[in-house]
């Protein structure tokens with residue numbers, strides 16, 4: 001792939017050097033793109049005509065288009081981006097105090113079929129390129145006017161690979177994207193501001209620590225092999241003992257912890273016995289447990305646990321001395337369940353939608369109100 005967003009700074013310098021640009025001119029182009037939010041060579045005022053031409057011919061510069069942009073009343077923003085082959089992916093921004101987390105997709109759809117996940121019903125279309133991953137961040141920053149000089153007052157502070165897809169099934173492109181995100185002369189996001197969340201692709205977990213040094217989140221959802229296999233078929237391949245061994249080999253950086261994602265499903269994984277199994281599974285690791293109220297979508301086979309059950313589950317974990325949060329749902333007034341906006345927008349001509357409380361929707365063929373669905377993605381750092 002040869003889009004400008006596919007390149008690390010070094011590989012861009014090499015590519016542009018092959019096209020006749022001097023290395024410091026390539027550095028200037030890099031800074032236009034990542035510090036100033038400019039991809040049009042004509043706007044790069046310190047490049048001469050020959051360098052502008054070389055840049056435009058050496059790398060792809062086209063951007064995904066925005067199919068939809070939804071703003072929830074609590075500040076959550078959700079985008080549906082259309083890629084060059086017509087595929088669509090979702091990206092969600094979740095503000096929380098001074099922190100702003102962007103949840104990015106790593107695949108179009110997903111091969112895994114976690115039964116509580118709407119994306120899992122869609123199948124896999126393809127992996128995203130590194131450029132398509134970076135484009136989500138770049139476009140989100142552009143839409144939020146978040147290209148600020150000297151890294152001050154940024155809205156977007158954290159990235160989680162927790163959108164559509166299993167990031168470790170697209171490891172090479174996800175890792176390249178992380179290197180680009182962490183470049184000190186670009187987005188300059190530290191490793192502790194980036195989290196890769198995996199459903200448990202055990203053989204690749206160690207590399208997250210070794211090669212990147214970013215945070216690890218595990219979509220666990222049950223610490224009982226039989227239950228986990230029922231709701232997450234990947235558990236047949238990488239059972240809990242295999243997963244635990246892989247996590248034990250993950251090099252946890254100083255003052256960091258592993259985040260455990262746990263969707264609470266009524267009468268499936270929400271008993272106090274389930275909480276005890278979770279505590280036993282994670283007790284040797286510095287941990288943060290994120291309990292997530294299940295976010296029902298049309299046709300989903302599960303219900304959200306009762307509030308009292310969720311609170312008792314949380315209290316049991318807290319009593320064991322483990323940090324735990326019971327997430328508030330965010331973006332309640334937009335269709336923010338993972339994979340849902342993509343489904344709904346693709347069906348928009350045939351399905352009657354009734355969504356009363358969207359603040360704004362841009363980019364659709366016509367303004368339409370979208371579903372009252374809750375988002376359950378939140379920063380893990």
Ligand code: SF4
Pocket residue numbers: 109110111112113114117118119120121163164165166199219
């Ligand atoms: S939870 Fe993640 S890994 Fe599982 S089906 Fe959904 S997108 Fe895929």
